[in-house]
Structure formats: C-alpha cells, structure tokens
Amino acid sequence: MDKHTDKTASRQPTPQACHVGQGIARVDGRAKVTGAARYSADFTAPDLVHGYVVNSTIARGRIVNIDATGVLDFPGVIAVFTHENRPDLAWFHRDHKDKDTPTAHFRPLADAVIRYSGQPIALVVAQDAETARYASTLLHVQYETERHQTNLSALCDDPDLSLNQQMIVKKTPKPRGDAPHAFAGASIRNCTQYHFPIEHHNPMAPHASTVLWHSNGKITVHDKTQGSRQTHDYVCEAFELDKADVQVVSPYVGGAFGLAIRPQYQLFLAVMAARELRLSVRVVLSREQMFTLGYRPEALQTISLAAEPNGALNAVMHDAIGNTSQLEDFTESIVKWSGLLYQCPNVKLNYRLARLDLYTPTDMRAPGAASGVNALEQAIDEMAYLLEMDPLQFRLKNYAERDQIESRDFTSKELRACYAQGAERFGWARRLHAPRSMREGRELIGWGLATGVWEAFQQKASARATLSADGHLEIATAAADIGTGTYTILTQIAADTLGLPLSSVTTTLGDSSLPWAPVEGGSSGAASFGSAVKAACEALKKRIAKHAIAMSGPAFGHVTEDDLVFTGGQICLKSDPGKRVHLKEVIKRIDISQLTVDCSAEPDAASKKRYSRNAHSAVFVEVRVDEELGQVRVSRVVNAVAAGRILNPKTAANQILGGIVWGISKALYEEGMLDHRIGRFMNHNFADYHIATSADIDDLEVIFVEEHDSEVNPLGIKGVGEIGIVGTTAAVANAIFHATGKRMYALPITMDKILSSAKA
Numbered sequence: 001m002d003k004h005t006d007k008t009a010s011r012q013p014t015p016q017a018c019h020v021g022q023g024i025a026r027v028d029g030r031a032k033v034t035g036a037a038r039y040s041a042d043f044t045a046p047d048l049v050h051g052y053v054v055n056s057t058i059a060r061g062r063i064v065n066i067d068a069t070g071v072l073d074f075p076g077v078i079a080v081f082t083h084e085n086r087p088d089l090a091w092f093h094r095d096h097k098d099k100d101t102p103t104a105h106f107r108p109l110a111d112a113v114i115r116y117s118g119q120p121i122a123l124v125v126a127q128d129a130e131t132a133r134y135a136s137t138l139l140h141v142q143y144e145t146e147r148h149q150t151n152l153s154a155l156c157d158d159p160d161l162s163l164n165q166q167m168i169v170k171k172t173p174k175p176r177g178d179a180p181h182a183f184a185g186a187s188i189r190n191c192t193q194y195h196f197p198i199e200h201h202n203p204m205a206p207h208a209s210t211v212l213w214h215s216n217g218k219i220t221v222h223d224k225t226q227g228s229r230q231t232h233d234y235v236c237e238a239f240e241l242d243k244a245d246v247q248v249v250s251p252y253v254g255g256a257f258g259l260a261i262r263p264q265y266q267l268f269l270a271v272m273a274a275r276e277l278r279l280s281v282r283v284v285l286s287r288e289q290m291f292t293l294g295y296r297p298e299a300l301q302t303i304s305l306a307a308e309p310n311g312a313l314n315a316v317m318h319d320a321i322g323n324t325s326q327l328e329d330f331t332e333s334i335v336k337w338s339g340l341l342y343q344c345p346n347v348k349l350n351y352r353l354a355r356l357d358l359y360t361p362t363d364m365r366a367p368g369a370a371s372g373v374n375a376l377e378q379a380i381d382e383m384a385y386l387l388e389m390d391p392l393q394f395r396l397k398n399y400a401e402r403d404q405i406e407s408r409d410f411t412s413k414e415l416r417a418c419y420a421q422g423a424e425r426f427g428w429a430r431r432l433h434a435p436r437s438m439r440e441g442r443e444l445i446g447w448g449l450a451t452g453v454w455e456a457f458q459q460k461a462s463a464r465a466t467l468s469a470d471g472h473l474e475i476a477t478a479a480a481d482i483g484t485g486t487y488t489i490l491t492q493i494a495a496d497t498l499g500l501p502l503s504s505v506t507t508t509l510g511d512s513s514l515p516w517a518p519v520e521g522g523s524s525g526a527a528s529f530g531s532a533v534k535a536a537c538e539a540l541k542k543r544i545a546k547h548a549i550a551m552s553g554p555a556f557g558h559v560t561e562d563d564l565v566f567t568g569g570q571i572c573l574k575s576d577p578g579k580r581v582h583l584k585e586v587i588k589r590i591d592i593s594q595l596t597v598d599c600s601a602e603p604d605a606a607s608k609k610r611y612s613r614n615a616h617s618a619v620f621v622e623v624r625v626d627e628e629l630g631q632v633r634v635s636r637v638v639n640a641v642a643a644g645r646i647l648n649p650k651t652a653a654n655q656i657l658g659g660i661v662w663g664i665s666k667a668l669y670e671e672g673m674l675d676h677r678i679g680r681f682m683n684h685n686f687a688d689y690h691i692a693t694s695a696d697i698d699d700l701e702v703i704f705v706e707e708h709d710s711e712v713n714p715l716g717i718k719g720v721g722e723i724g725i726v727g728t729t730a731a732v733a734n735a736i737f738h739a740t741g742k743r744m745y746a747l748p749i750t751m752d753k754i755l756s757s758a759k760a
C-alpha cells in the first residue's frame with residue numbers, strides 16, 4: 001500500500017513550516033506496531049474472570065427450559081446468567097433509546113422470547129476463557145419454535161401480503177415535478193432493479209469488553225466503542241449507576257466501520273456479570289459471534305430513468321426496500337442521493353423497511369450511500385449507453401450546480417475537477433466506447449466510471465488543551481480514533497495553532513472522563529474533534545499571549561495578541577522577531593504548574609441552513625475479465641476526491657484506499673449468506689465470508705482535488721472516512737459491463753454470474 005500512499009502524498013503541495021497538510025506518519029504508529037497500544041480485550045486485573053456468550057440456535061420462538069446444572073458442575077465455572085436469574089434492572093421495564101438510533105435498544109436476557117438466531121441467551125463465567133467456552137456447550141436449552149422469515153425477496157414477493165401494510169414507509173425528500181408522468185411520456189427510458197446482499201463489518205479486533213471491578217463499587221469499562229461517552233451513558237442508564245462511578249477507557253478500537261457506534265451485547269453482559277459477582281470480567285466475541293451483531297441491511301432497489309435525446313435527464317425514480325428487525329426501524333439515507341447528484345426536474349423517491357427475524361442492522365461505512373449511490377451510478381451508466389453517450393459526458397451534461405432537494409448552493413463542489421483529473425490520470429480519453437471492444441490475450445478489458453458523494457457532517461464536540469511548565473501541550477477529548485488517524489490530525493492541528501513541534505504535543509483520546517465528544521461516525525470526526533481542538537488551542541493561545549504581554553512589559557512594548565507570533569515553542573513580536581519569550585517561561589513566571597482551557601465547537605447553524613455540504617469523488621476502474629474462468633481482476637483504480645482541505649494526505653489517502661478496497665470487495669466478494677430454513681448466517685468465518693485480500697488488490701491511486709471551502713467549517717475540511725467506498729462498487733460493475741457487454745444487477749458479481757451471463 002505504501003507506494004500508493006506515497007504517490008498520492010507526493011502530489012500534494014507541501015506548505016512550509018506547518019504540519020497541517022503534510023503527510024505525517026501516524027503519531028500512534030509506534031504504539032500499534034510494538035504492541036504498546038491496548039485494545040479492549042488487552043486490559044486485565046488480578047481478579048479477572050471470563051464470560052462466554054451462548055447464542056440461540058433458533059430464529060423465532062421462546063425458551064421453554066434452560067438447564068445450567070451441567071455447566072455449573074464443571075470445574076472452574078463461577079456462574080451462569082440467563083433471563084431467569086439476571087438482575088432485575090429498571091431498564092428491562094422501559095425502552096432505552098439512544099441518540100443515534102432513536103428506537104428501543106435490544107436488551108440482552110430480557111425475557112424468554114427469541115427474536116433472531118444468534119441472540120445471546122446466556123453468559124457462562126469461568127476462571128479462564130477456555131473453560132467458559134467449553135462449559136457453554138453443556139447448557140441445555142429447549143425451545144418452542146415459531147415460523148420465522150429471514151428472506152427479504154420472498155417477503156416482498158409474497159402475494160398474500162399487501163406490501164404497504166407489511167412495510168414501514170420512511171420519509172424521503174418530497175417529489176419534484178411529476179416523475180411518473182415524465183417517465184411514461186419519455187422515448188428514452190430505462191427501469192432497472194438491483195439486489196445488494198447483507199454485508200458484515202468484520203473489523204480486525206472482534207467486539208470485546210473488559211470491566212474492572214473496584215472495591216469501592218466503581219467500575220472501569222474497556223469497551224470496543226466509537227464513542228467512550230456513548231458507552232458511558234449507556235452503562236449508567238442501563239444499570240442506573242452514578243455517572244462518577246463509571247469510567248470508560250478505550251484508547252484504541254481495532255476497526256469498527258460503524259459496528260461499534262452502538263453498544264453491543266457483550267458490553268451489557270460484562271458489566272452485568274462484574275456487578276453481580278463483584279469481580280472483573282472480560283467478554284470477547286468469537287469471529288462467528290461477530291455475525292450476530294449488526295450488518296449492512298439487504299437492499300432491493302428499482303431505479304427508473306428517462307432522458308431527452310440530447311442527454312438531459314428528465315426523470316429519476318428510486319425505490320428502495322431495506323430490511324430491519326422485529327425490534328427497531330433501522331433507517332439509512334439510501335435514496336436521497338438520487339435527487340441530489342444530478343440536475344433533473346422530475347424526481348420521486350421511495351424508501352420502505354421490511355421486518356425480518358434478524359438482529360437490527362447497523363451503520364456500515366457510508367450507510368445508505370454505499371447501497372443507493374452504487375445502484376444509481378450503475379443505472380446512470382446504463383442510461384448513457386442507451387443514449388450512446390460517453391458515460392463521463394452524460395454525467396457532465398447533467399451536472400448539478402445546486403442542491404435541488406433543498407434549493408440551495410453547496411459550500412463547495414469540485415466534482416468537475418474530480419472528473420477531469422481522474423479521467424486524465426486514468427487515460428479515459430483512450431477508452432473505446434463499445435462494450436467488448438478492448439481485449440488483451442484472453443482477457444476482456446473494461447473501463448468503468450462512477451460518481452461518489454457523502455455528506456460533510458460536523459457535530460458538536462469539546463476538547464481540552466493543557467500547557468505544562470515544561471512547555472509540553474496535552475490535547476484531550478473523549479473522542480475515539482477508530483483507526484482513521486484522529487490522534488495524528490488532532491496533534492497536527494494543535495501543534496500548528498500554538499507553533500509547536502509535533503514532539504511537544506500529546507493527544508489523549510477514548511476516555512469518558514475527558515471533555516465530551518460524540519461518536520466517531522459519519523466521517524464527522526476530523527471536522528468535529530478538529531474544530532474543538534482548534535478552538536481550545538486558540539483560547540489557550542489567547543491566555544498565554546495575555547500573560548506574555550503582561551510579563552514582558554518593556555520587552556514587547558504596548559502590543560496586542562495580534563502583534564505576536566507563536567513559533568518553535570516561543571512567542572515573538574511580528575515586527576521584531578528578535579524579541580521573544582519561551583512558552584515555558586510564561587508558565588514558570590505566572591507561577592502555576594499548567595494552563596488549561598476547555599472549549600467546544602459546533603457547526604454554524606445559519607450556514608448549515610443556507611448551504612448543503614458534501615464531499616464528492618469520481619472513481620475510474622479497469623477490470624480484466626477471463627470469460628472462460630469467470631474471473632474478474634480489478635487491475636487499476638483511480639479515485640479522485642474533493643473533500644475540502646486535506647489535513648494529512650497520508651492518513652486521508654489511507655482512508656480512501658480502505659474505501660476502494662471495500663468497494664471492490666463489495667462488488668466482487670462480500671455476501672452474508674443466510675440459510676433461510678433455519679434463519680442463520682452460515683458463512684460466519686473468514687473462510688466462507690469472502691473479503692478482498694492483498695492478492696485481489698492491484699494498482700490503486702488516490703487524487704485529492706484542490707477544494708477551498710471556508711464555509712463548511714473554519715478548518716475547511718469535509719471528512720474522508722466513507723467517500724472511498726461510494727462509487728467504487730458501481731465503477732467496478734460498470735467496468736465489467738464495458739468488458740463483457742453484460743449488466744450485473746445482483747452483487748456480489750461472482751464467477752458463476754460471469755460464467756452464466758457469458759453463456760446467455
């Protein structure tokens with residue numbers, strides 16, 4: 001990967017004497033490669049015992065008998081918790097809602113009812129993890145089974161069901177013009193249907209919680225979480241604990257991709273056992289159990305497009321059905337992009353949810369857009385071919401200058417530059433339009449293109465900046481770094497604001513006792529935490545300047561803060577740089593051990609109303625298809641991204657590269673496979689759930705297009721965690737069409753589909 005990153009980094013202009021904008025290596029890199037970084041299952045205590053979760057084997061029904069005698073008799077077993085003996089918490093008698101998913105939380109061990117296969121039904125606690133795991137097989141459970149439904153297509157096709165009664169209709173942007181009418185009267189029109197399967201997050205580190213029990217009754221929780229405050233609030237509320245009695249410490253996450261936005265069941269079970277047993281408890285999920293948490297929901301989509309003979313889009317209709325659980329309405333932004341991405345007078349969007357006997361889906365990298373935009377961008381490609389237009393020309397012809405849904409401008413939109421620079425780098429001009437027209441030996445070559453879009457979110461967050469007497473700056477916020485580079489970019493922002501070298505700044509994250517921060521999600525981390533850190537450092541700078549002016553007296557003369565420059569750990573006079581004072585001298589002279597400032601930052605409400613804010617991308621993909629073997633190889637990808645100012649081209653390119661790899665993986669390999677007869681995911685391991693590996697990845701290139709945006713937030717940044725997957729999947733599918741002449745409407749595009757379409 002390094003060569004790709006370096007290629008990208010070298011193309012960035014290198015601003016002098018400041019860290020922001022430079023491809024700084026991760027400040028937490030050494031801790032990670034030496035094993036010093038501790039993840040939630042790494043924390044320990046002398047009294048640590050281990051819990052293993054037992055999951056239901058049926059998808060719907062109830063437990064009629066659960067017999068733990070054999071488990072309890074097994075040497076080393078300490079306790080077994082089930083719905084029959086779990087503590088009677090008030091939480092079980094009311095709904096628990098959280099901010100991100102304002103519907104009821106699943107409550108583990110609440111009752112005997114089974115709502116999905118894999119539901120946790122017991123926790124076996126033993127002296128060691130192996131004993132707990134083995135003893136869990138001795139639990140005898142008798143179920144009363146009810147008929148379940150886990151098949152979304154079957155549910156939708158069932159003629160006995162009135163769809164509108166069975167499905168939950170979600171709010172979508174209101175229709176524009178009259179799309180059905182425009183579509184019906186159009187001479188050039190096309191209606192296509194897409195099936196995107198369930199996907200699982202599969203972060204490298206599985207979900208785990210270690211709860212340390214202290215003799216004063218307080219607990220320290222080490223949880224895999226995208227938000228230490230979120231975990232803290234959940235634990236305090238579910239167990240009715242005093243906020244001061246719980247501390248969540250989760251400095252490293254081990255990958256999450258949305259799966260650790262919501263507290264998961266191992267957290268509840270570990271805290272419950274620790275409180276009941278008055279012991280420290282660790283619960284780690286197995287890889288198989290990682291398939292019993294959230295996932296990207298299945299999506300059935302119908303997209304209808306109509307265009308004028310000159311290539312102007314005249315109607316867009318996008319209808320999506322996603323699945324949710326019996327417990328909650330899991331909703332994502334899946335269709336709104338189809339009303340946003342292209343100029344079009346007639347638009348109609350529909351989104352419905354169907355309840356299945358599965359666990360509730362959860363956010364997964366670019367939730368909604370990864371399904372909605374990747375389907376739309378295949379439909380757009382198909383329409384370009386109906387019009388006999390170059391797919392890039394067709395997109396440019398229908399370029400949206402404004403947000404037509406909200407009737408307002410964008411803070412910035414350099415998508416045109418993404419198309420231009422991406423096309424140039426990729427060599428798009430050399431592409432032959434006709435499918436099956438490019439070949440090398442026995443391989444068909446296909447070049448495909450797609451657009452990506454993702455919203456530039458910012459959430460309210462706070463941070464603390466502390467300057468010590470030795471001149472060292474410490475930045476602290478409860479925010480998480482889920483592997484995206486947050487430690488590094490916050491360190492860069494802080495160092496630049498106070499004119500310090502990176503080595504004089506330490507950033508501490510993932511601790512609920514630190515200033516409040518929301519979950520790291522929606523690609524909002526850089527804008528949210530970065531703005532808070534910037535604000536805290538600016539405020540600290542003001543205070544230091546005030547002291548410096550007061551103490552320097554005659555040295556600086558009558559000056560204000562604006563006359564001073566902070567550089568190299570010193571403060572000097574702009575007009576006479578020879579006059580200077582060290583930061584540590586300032587602290588020493590005011591005779592305190594440190595100066596501390598807490599600050600929060602939030603998006604400008606007026607600006608948020610006036611402008612739409614989005615990151616954009618253009619993805620160009622080359623595939624090589626061996627029709628005899630059905631093998632598809634993605635040989636080249638150029639992803640040109642416009643995401644405002646890039647704080648760190650190295651970590652940012654890493655995010656885009658990860659998104660591209662996942663986009664390829666989604667196009668060609670990933671599929672959570674249910675056996676609908678038993679309602680369970682059967683490919684719950686890395687042998688059967690296929691993910692792109694290094695061998696599947698070839699030449700990837702990321703371009704960051706220059707985009708100046710002083711409106712989106714004071715830092716001018718848009719977030720890059722998710723945009724990389726949006727468009728990539730569609731570009732692969734479009735490239736496969738260009739290579740083979742066959743449209744693939746169902747993901748993943750596996751060998752069998754290539755082979756059967758080749759024969760057709």
Ligand code: MOS
Binds near residue numbers: 256259363365366520
């Ligand atoms: Mo992301 S799906 O918001 O972690």
